[in-house]
Amino acid sequence: MLAQQILNGVVSGSIYALFALGFTLLFGVQKLLNLAHGAVFMAGAFIAYYCVIIGLPFWVGLVFAMIASGVISIIVELVAFRQIRKQVDPEFPAIVSSLGVDLILINIAQNLSNTRVLSMPFGTFPIEFYNIFGLRISLLQIVILVLVAALVGALVYYLQKTSFGRQVRAVAQNERAAALLGVSAASVYRQTFFIAGALAGVAGVLIGLSFNSIHFLMGEPYLLYAFVVVVIGGIGSVPGAVVAAILLGVTQALTKAYLSSTLSDAIIFSLLFVALLFFPNGLFGRAVLSAGGDRK
Amino acid sequence: MIHFYYSYQPVIDFFLLSLGFAYSQQIALRAGVFSIGTAGFAALGGYLVAILATRTEVPMWVIIPAGAAIGALGGYVLSIPLARLRGAFVAIATLAFVKVIIALALYFEDLTGGAIGVTNIPRIMDTWSLALMALLVIYVNWSIGRTTLGRIFAALAQDESVAASLGVSIRRYHMIGFMVSGAIGGLFGGLQSLYVYNIEPNAFGFAFVVTILTVVVLGGRTTLLGPIMGAGIMAILPEVARPLADNRTMVNGIIMILVITFLPRGVGDTIVDAVRHRWRQRRGASRPQKQEVADAVASD
Incomplete structure (x- = not known):
């Protein structure tokens, strides 16, 4: 029973990792929070749902949702960040403008779905279970684990081994210096937003499918989970985010199973607040947080 | 005038309530804290007042300040872990705080009534008493602006590192910012309970957070006029255009x-x-030596 819960936690944690990676990547590059990331996630789930509804196979819907979420994320950058970045102190304005885009996307989704909770039609994904070492694991869970591993691997390869990845890291380190060396910051922002959005879109589809519920407000809790992951795992750290997300998934599965499902989120956030008291730099010791002024 | 008052009374009351919440949101921003936790403070104050008013015989002049007090306490407790967080992350952390409060309100059904909430709260607030409370909050905000506290807040909001180098304790003043924000939020949360008969957890969700933030962003984040303009426009807007x-x-x-x-x-x-700019220009033209003084005062 315990091992089963841990397995379920690892699977949902791996989806959180996908979502949180994009979130932390964006923050690492532009030093501004994107509160519309949850809405992009929700948009991914909606797009895949409507693809399946009009009769396309699930895989096509997944790929289409991935690309479309990436494009939506680019639009988010254009509307919420392009102008704001020029302001003297863009930190708070960016919170406001990205929240604004978030609200617009939520409202569109609300009108599309008439405020209903949607769910993928029965049989969208084959329901099969396997027994491995006494654990029940579904085909969907196996596919999720493989897909997440592949996407995270691709992201690491992209960031570490390609010229684009080096440009992204250069802009993250110092935008001005990168610009002097001929790196186009605008193109780097577009790319990172596309990648983050695509990852969020896939995460949205997977969450929508595994919990069988797609809702216009579904993005909000995941934004908070991403925050937990970033604080624990460290900003911009890919391994930190993956470990923290899986830790979060397991903690959540265990609190839901053994304590209370109503209070599960409250317990997780309270644990985070307590953790902040004892590990001010996050659990992985990166200087994420600072009591002093390091605004710039 | 009387006719105007009666037909628009709900709008005016809504304006006054959101004005109070907006000042709670604004004072945090004025102290350089990116808190959007006003909804959580309002829920704390709202529930305490609702529970005390329906279940006990405690007099109103104790209940209403108790709402403000629990809000301030919430701000104090919240500020301790959040002192470690960097600027923008405070925003999401306070959103998580709001979620925790709502989850607790849903969970402790015996006390809070769960999803249904507390009903049949005596309605003792009317437009005039709400206006009086709003004036009180405006007065408090105005006085903060006149004191050292206000100047420290302004310094923190503009540049934390400069403020710290001048010997200002960031942690201490952010804590005070949270507590004042919490007290105002708790007070108006309580007043809202005593105005709308009932209180339920989802009234303090994402929509509440966003509405109050919109009011302050639209109106302005530093001046007393800001929340008045913001709350005014947001109250009138739905009346002007139904779509x-x-x-x-x-x-x-x-x-x-x-x-x-x-x-x-x-x-x-x-x-x-x-x-201010025009006023200073005019004064500067007649008495140039005062210019520097005016600048010094304004830059506070």
């Missing part, structure tokens, strides 16, 4: 983006700045 009321979420979003992009200081702050 806007149906898509309130989207209207909020569009206002937030447009204002923060093209009028980043908000309507109220921009007006105050323009008036």
Whole structure:
């Protein structure tokens, strides 16, 4: 029973990792929070749902949702960040403008779905279970684990081994210096937003499918989970985010199973607040947080 | 005038309530804390007042300040872990705080009534008492602006490192910012309970957070006029155009983006700045030696 819960936690944690990676990547590059990331996630789930509804196979819907979420994320950058970045102190304005885009996307989704909770039609994904070492694991869970591993691997390869990845890291380190060396910051922002959005879109589809519920407000809790992951795992750290997300998934599965499902989120956030008291730099010791002024 | 009052009374009351919440939101921003936790403070105050008013015989003059006190306590407790967080992350952390409060309200059904909430709260607030409380909050905000505390807040909001180098304890003053924000939020949460008969957890969700933030961004984040303008416009907007009321979420979003992009200081702050600027120019022309003094005062 315990091992089963841990397995379920690892699977949902791996989806959180996908979502949180994009979130932390964006923050690492532009030093501004994107509160519309949850809405992009929700948009991914909606797009895949409507693809399946009009009769396309699930895989096509997944790929289409991935690309479309990436494009939506680019639009988010254009509307919420392009102008704001020029302001003297863009930190708070960016919170406001990205929240604004978030609200617009939520409202569109609300009108599309008439405020209903949607769910993928029965049989969208084959329901099969396997027994491995006494654990029940579904085909969907196996596919999720493989897909997440592949996407995270691709992201690491992209960031570490390609010229684009080096440009992204250069802009993250110092935008001005990168610009002097001929790196186009605008193109780097577009790319990172596309990648983050695509990852969020896939995460949205997977969450929508595994919990069988797609809702216009579904993005909000995941934004908070991403925050937990970033604080624990460290900003911009890919391994930190993956470990923290899986830790979060397991903690959540265990609190839901053994304590209370109503209070599960409250317990997780309270644990985070307590953790902040004892590990001010996050659990992985990166200087994420600072009591002093390091605004710039 | 009387006719005007009766037909628009709900709008005026809504304006006064959101004015109070807006000052709670604004004082945090004035102290350089990116808190959007006002909804959580309002829920704390609202529930305490609702429970005390329906289950005990405690007199009102104790109950209402108790709402403010629990809000301040919430702000104090919240500020301790959040002192470690960097600027923008405080925003999400306070959103998580709101979620925790709502989850607790849903869980402790015996006390809070769960999803149904507390009903049959005596309605003792009317427009005039709400207006009186709003004036009180405006007075408190005005006095804070006149004291050292206000100047320290302004310094923190402009540049934390400079403030720290001048010997200001960031942690201590952010804590005070949280507590004042919590007290005002708790007070108005309580007043809202005593005005609308009932209280339920989802009233303090994402929509509440966003509405109050829109009011402050639209109005202005530093001046007293800001929340008045913001709350005023947001109260009148649905009356002016019905289609806007149906898509309130989207209207909020569009206002937030447009204002923060093209009028980043908000309507109220921009007006105050323009008036101050003209006033200073006129004074400067007649008495040039006062210019420096005026600048020094303004830069506080």
